[in-house]
Amino acid sequence: MTEATSTSKHPSPSDDAPAGKAKLAVWKFTSCDGCQLSLLDCEDELLTLAGQVDIAYFMEASSRQLPGPYDLSIVEGSITTPEQRELIQAVRAQSRFLIAIGACATAGGIQALRNMAQVDDYIQIVYANPEYIDTLDRSTPLSDHVNIDFELRGCPINKHQLVEVISAFLNRRRPRISEHAVCVECKLNNTVCVAVSRGEACMGPVTQAGCGALCPRYHRPCYGCYGPKENANPQALIDWQSSLGIETVKILENFTNFNTAAPPFHNAASSIRRDRQNPPGKSP
Amino acid sequence: MRAAILAAEHLDLLIQALRDSGYLVIGPVRDELAIVYDEIRSVRDLSQGWLDEQEKGHYRLLPSGDGRYFGHTVAANAWKKFLNPPKRLLWRARQHNGQLQFMPQSEDAPQLAFLGVRSCELHAIEIQDAVFVHDQHRDEVYSQRRQSLFTVAVNCTRAAATCFCASMNTGPEVTLPSDLVLTEVLDDASHYFLVDGGSERGRNILATLPLRAATSKQQALAKKGIESARQQMQTGPRFFDSAGIKELLYRNLESPAWDEVADRCLSCANCTLACPTCFCSAVEDTTDLTGEHAERWQQWDSCFNGEFSYIHGGSVRQTTRSRYRQWMTHKLASWIDQFGHSGCVGCGRCISWCPVGIDITEQLQAIQQADKP
Numbered sequence: 001m002t003e004a005t006s007t008s009k010h011p012s013p014s015d016d017a018p019a020g021k022a023k024l025a026v027w028k029f030t031s032c033d034g035c036q037l038s039l040l041d042c043e044d045e046l047l048t049l050a051g052q053v054d055i056a057y058f059m060e061a062s063s064r065q066l067p068g069p070y071d072l073s074i075v076e077g078s079i080t081t082p083e084q085r086e087l088i089q090a091v092r093a094q095s096r097f098l099i100a101i102g103a104c105a106t107a108g109g110i111q112a113l114r115n116m117a118q119v120d121d122y123i124q125i126v127y128a129n130p131e132y133i134d135t136l137d138r139s140t141p142l143s144d145h146v147n148i149d150f151e152l153r154g155c156p157i158n159k160h161q162l163v164e165v166i167s168a169f170l171n172r173r174r175p176r177i178s179e180h181a182v183c184v185e186c187k188l189n190n191t192v193c194v195a196v197s198r199g200e201a202c203m204g205p206v207t208q209a210g211c212g213a214l215c216p217r218y219h220r221p222c223y224g225c226y227g228p229k230e231n232a233n234p235q236a237l238i239d240w241q242s243s244l245g246i247e248t249v250k251i252l253e254n255f256t257n258f259n260t261a262a263p264p265f266h267n268a269a270s271s272i273r274r275d276r277q278n279p280p281g282k283s284p
Numbered sequence: 285m286r287a288a289i290l291a292a293e294h295l296d297l298l299i300q301a302l303r304d305s306g307y308l309v310i311g312p313v314r315d316e317l318a319i320v321y322d323e324i325r326s327v328r329d330l331s332q333g334w335l336d337e338q339e340k341g342h343y344r345l346l347p348s349g350d351g352r353y354f355g356h357t358v359a360a361n362a363w364k365k366f367l368n369p370p371k372r373l374l375w376r377a378r379q380h381n382g383q384l385q386f387m388p389q390s391e392d393a394p395q396l397a398f399l400g401v402r403s404c405e406l407h408a409i410e411i412q413d414a415v416f417v418h419d420q421h422r423d424e425v426y427s428q429r430r431q432s433l434f435t436v437a438v439n440c441t442r443a444a445a446t447c448f449c450a451s452m453n454t455g456p457e458v459t460l461p462s463d464l465v466l467t468e469v470l471d472d473a474s475h476y477f478l479v480d481g482g483s484e485r486g487r488n489i490l491a492t493l494p495l496r497a498a499t500s501k502q503q504a505l506a507k508k509g510i511e512s513a514r515q516q517m518q519t520g521p522r523f524f525d526s527a528g529i530k531e532l533l534y535r536n537l538e539s540p541a542w543d544e545v546a547d548r549c550l551s552c553a554n555c556t557l558a559c560p561t562c563f564c565s566a567v568e569d570t571t572d573l574t575g576e577h578a579e580r581w582q583q584w585d586s587c588f589n590g591e592f593s594y595i596h597g598g599s600v601r602q603t604t605r606s607r608y609r610q611w612m613t614h615k616l617a618s619w620i621d622q623f624g625h626s627g628c629v630g631c632g633r634c635i636s637w638c639p640v641g642i643d644i645t646e647q648l649q650a651i652q653q654a655d656k657p
């Protein structure tokens with residue numbers, strides 16, 4: 001590539017920016033820390049970020065805790081306890097923009113598998129002293145509790161997408177994050193489709209892009225960790241995969257992992273379970 | 285010039301002659317899972333001895349059991365990615381002392397030679413020329429790459445089950461201009477190519493190769509191969525009369541067939557991205573963290589994506605029904621109004637690479653059946 005240069009006059013864009021650096025806070029609710037680690041993993045950009053914002057609260061990285069209000073809060077994790085339900089309200093009230101990151105914060109995460117079961121039964125089995133456990137019976141995404149300014153998908157999120165979203169909010173523009181299928185990334189990367197060429201149960205056509213079609217790039221089917229794409233049609237995928245003879249448990253498993261509580265995936269799983277009990281064509 | 289014979293063992297001389305003339309040669313190579321178009325340095329890179337088994341939502345790579353170089357049909361990816369890169373940076377900008385500096389990105393276009401272009405694909409390139417070169421908004425990257433492009437076309441002697449160029453009048457025999465045209469013949473012990481030079485530079489390349497004059501028997505065998513590909517399509521389920529499709533679609537915009545296909549379609553965009561004629565792209569701007577650097581990117585887009593029809597207030601085509609209808613009516617009807625010819629060349633990629641096996645020829649039949657003129 002060669003460069004040609006031209007110049008045009010432009011008013012300073014910082015006219016309406018708040019005085020001083022933007023204050024950034026990073027919060028964790030019920031989650032594995034993987035998404036926050038993506039931020040620490042942004043080695044190249046982290047120094048630039050530190051130069052642009054005042055990192056006021058980020059327990060994973062520093063014990064420094066500045067009080068709010070914050071310009072930008074990045075929140076990982078789902079809401080699973082009564083205290084968290086209160087805390088997320090406080091975070092929202094203190095934050096100009098609030099971004100939910102990862103499958104836990106945007107869909108309830110893998111821990112939302114409990115939503116389909118009796119939480120007390122789990123507690124009895126898992127904990128030696130169940131009486132110490134105070135938990136909600138469902139794991140829910142942040143959007144069930146407060147308004148969210150942007151949801152960044154993934155389990156874990158992609159660090160380049162995170163930098164893009166932060167850049168967008170700092171510069172007050174729309175994040176360049178697409179809601180289309182993982183398949184688009186396969187085609188743009190010249191990756192041969194594993195569903196068509198191997199008959200694999202790939203979730204890519206109902207899953208939102210953003211990972212760069214990571215799994216198909218290594219000839220593995222997508223398992224849907226970015227959650228449902230815009231206008232997803234899981235039933236059509238289930239019908240096709242069943243017609244290929246793919247085992248129902250395999251298909252069900254794909255809809256019941258990190259985004260199990262995302263409505264399109266939840267409904268797809270419910271329909272598979274219903275059909276297992278009452279196979280279509282046979283009257284109950 | 286009369287058709288000549290190039291012995292199969294001399295195919296590499298053709299590749300080397302192109303490379304020596306400064307071309308980056310692209311041809312069919314075997315990826316682990318499919319045949320794809322990619323750079324080749326010698327005849328050893330070609331997918332010799334491999335076949336494609338294609339059906340709706342289905343592709344398998346199979347050993348052919350013979351030594352043919354071009355026994356397979358169209359590759360998984362279309363040639364378009366070499367002429368219209370899937371992602372490209374249009375410009376970068378820098379903010380300096382309150383001023384914006386723009387740095388447009390331009391390139392030294394690579395000089396490309398495509399080896400193994402099928403008749404439907406030559407038609408597809410011609411269709412994209414109408415969009416990127418001859419339309420009012422000329423695309424410089426495409427135009428420059430296209431201008432220096434050298435094509436070695438190959439007549440098809442076998443059709444995949446998904447091929448329907450015979451219905452779209454775009455194949456299997458090469459009829460559009462190409463610098464060179466090959467027909468592969470493997471007959472008992474002899475393996476050779478019937479070669480035709482279609483341009484001055486094509487003939488210049490031929491002049492460097494050890495050719496023999498073709499006998500009439502050799503020419504007849506080459507013809508027979510092409511006829512057998514045509515036969516395979518004409519006796520298959522995807523053969524239809526494409527006259528009047530535009531009118532058919534326009535009078536059936538509310539056909540129940542659209543509702544039925546919308547139930548099965550994933551709006552995943554695979555069909556449009558695999559299609560050799562679909563040309564849509566999105567343009568997006570981005571900044572870095574400091575806000576001092578900005579970039580404008582162009583990348584392939586599809587009418588199956590929600591963002592594609594986003595205007596102030598939301599997406600105009602929210603439903604899969606409206607997206608599928610947009611795709612099919614554009615390909616087969618409004619494309620004719622826009623460019624004077626159909627936007628479909630019958631290569632079958634959208635059928636094979638649809639992850640739920642939606643078949644444009646079946647959909648057309650469904651609309652025909654529900655048609656009440």
Ligand code: SF4
Pocket residue numbers: 182183184186187192193194195196202203204205213216221222554639
């Ligand atoms: S491999 Fe999966 S994600 Fe990629 S195109 Fe095929 S179905 Fe879509």
Ligand code: SF4
Pocket residue numbers: 155182207208211212213214215216221222223224225226227
């Ligand atoms: S391909 Fe699917 S499962 Fe793999 S990282 Fe991407 S979204 Fe997650």
Ligand code: SF4
Pocket residue numbers: 555558559560561562615627628629630631632633634635644
């Ligand atoms: S619409 Fe389908 S068959 Fe027609 S040119 Fe495109 S990919 Fe090929």
Ligand code: SF4
Pocket residue numbers: 556561562563564585586587588610611612614615
């Ligand atoms: S069918 Fe869709 S993606 Fe293809 S050229 Fe038409 S509008 Fe663009």
Ligand code: SF4
Pocket residue numbers: 548549550551552553554555556588637638639640641642
């Ligand atoms: S027709 Fe097939 S490939 Fe095209 S968008 Fe629908 S499901 Fe995807």
